[in-house]
Amino acid sequence: xxxxxxxxxxxxxxxxxxxxxxxxxxxxxxxxxxxxxxxxxxxxxxxxxxxxxxxxxxxxxxxxxxxxxxxxxxxxxxxxxxxxxxxxxxxxxxxxxxxxxxxxxxxxxxxxxxxxxxxxxxxxxxxxxxxxxxxxxxxxxxxxxxxxxxxxxxxxxxxxxxxxxxxxxxxxxxxxxxxxxxxxxxxxxxxxxxxxxxxxxxxxxxxxxxxxxxxxxxxxxxx
Numbered sequence: 001x002x003x004x005x006x007x008x009x010x011x012x013x014x015x016x017x018x019x020x021x022x023x024x025x026x027x028x029x030x031x032x033x034x035x036x037x038x039x040x041x042x043x044x045x046x047x048x049x050x051x052x053x054x055x056x057x058x059x060x061x062x063x064x065x066x067x068x069x070x071x072x073x074x075x076x077x078x079x080x081x082x083x084x085x086x087x088x089x090x091x092x093x094x095x096x097x098x099x100x101x102x103x104x105x106x107x108x109x110x111x112x113x114x115x116x117x118x119x120x121x122x123x124x125x126x127x128x129x130x131x132x133x134x135x136x137x138x139x140x141x142x143x144x145x146x147x148x149x150x151x152x153x154x155x156x157x158x159x160x161x162x163x164x165x166x167x168x169x170x171x172x173x174x175x176x177x178x179x180x181x182x183x184x185x186x187x188x189x190x191x192x193x194x195x196x197x198x199x200x201x202x203x204x205x206x207x208x209x210x211x212x213x214x215x216x217x218x219x220x221x222x223x
Contacts, residue, residue, distance in 0.1 A: 002110065003044055006030045007037050008052040008076070017050075020103050026110075033057070048110055049073045051093070053084060062091045062213060072113040076101065091213040131156055138203065145201030150175065151194040158208060158218040167215040191216065 004026050006017060021028040029044060031037050034057040040046070053075055072095070075088035080098040088096050094116075095109050130139040136152035138145050147155065154175045158166060172180035172187050180187065195208055209219035 002026045002047045002114075004028050004048045004050060004110075005037065005040050005044065005046050006050045006052075007055055008032055008050070009055045024103075024107060046071050048113065050076055052076045053088060054078060072117055074106075074109060074113070089212075092211065129159055131159075138198075138201075140203055143202045145197050145203050147194060147197055150190055151197065154190055155194055155198075155208065155218075158216060162218050165211045165214045165217045171216065 002025070004021060006028055008017070008030060009032055018028050018030060029040050031040060032055070034055075049071055051073055073093050074095045074097055075085075075093040077084050077088070077096065077098050085096045094113055097106060097109065128140075131137075131152070132139070136147050136149055138147065138152070138155060154171065157171065157175055168187055169180040172178060172184070176186060176190075191208055191210075198204065198207060207218060209217045211217055
């Protein structure tokens with residue numbers, strides 16, 4: 001059975017969406033705040049998340065959901081608004097649906113996202129890199145790239161967190177040893193330089209993947 005977390009501000013819509021999803025064979029779990037969402041995200045094996053864009057503490061919710069990068073998120077809005085839709089995608093939503101939603105359309109979106117995420121998981125394999133802590137050199141097979149100490153620590157930190165999205169604040173704190181500011185571009189500069197050096201060593205620059213609105217992740221997709 002597909003477990004669906006619904007994070008929705010208004011109680012009046014709960015019964016309707018819960019009834020619709022149960023009738024289609026889904027198992028809905030409905031919450032209306034970030035704290036309850038955290039509990040469900042940490043304890044349930046979720047297949048899909050429906051996130052009402054009117055819920056309070058939206059930034060916190062996107063951060064929570066970023067820790068489950070393998071779970072698709074559909075943003076629910078109360079009207080079809082281009083700015084809101086684009087903001088949702090920039091924050092990390094995988095799809096968008098205005099309310100009142102069409103149940104058939106919602107079901108089709110579930111199926112499309114399930115196929116997409118299943119395919120991504122099937123083709124993703126952990127990549128084994130060799131890290132030389134003395135020379136700050138990274139090696140993969142017969143390829144290598146020598147980095148600065150900061151670039152090396154950055155890549156190694158992301159590598160150790162394979163499969164997870166690491167926020168800019170976390171990277172800045174653990175790699176650069178300072179808090180992340182809204183207009184701080186130091187981290188972005190180090191990421192850019194690291195990618196360039198990886199490319200020069202014939203290593204994929206895409207090892208450092210930008211997750212829009214969330215942060216970065218280490219990603220290797222086997223050919």
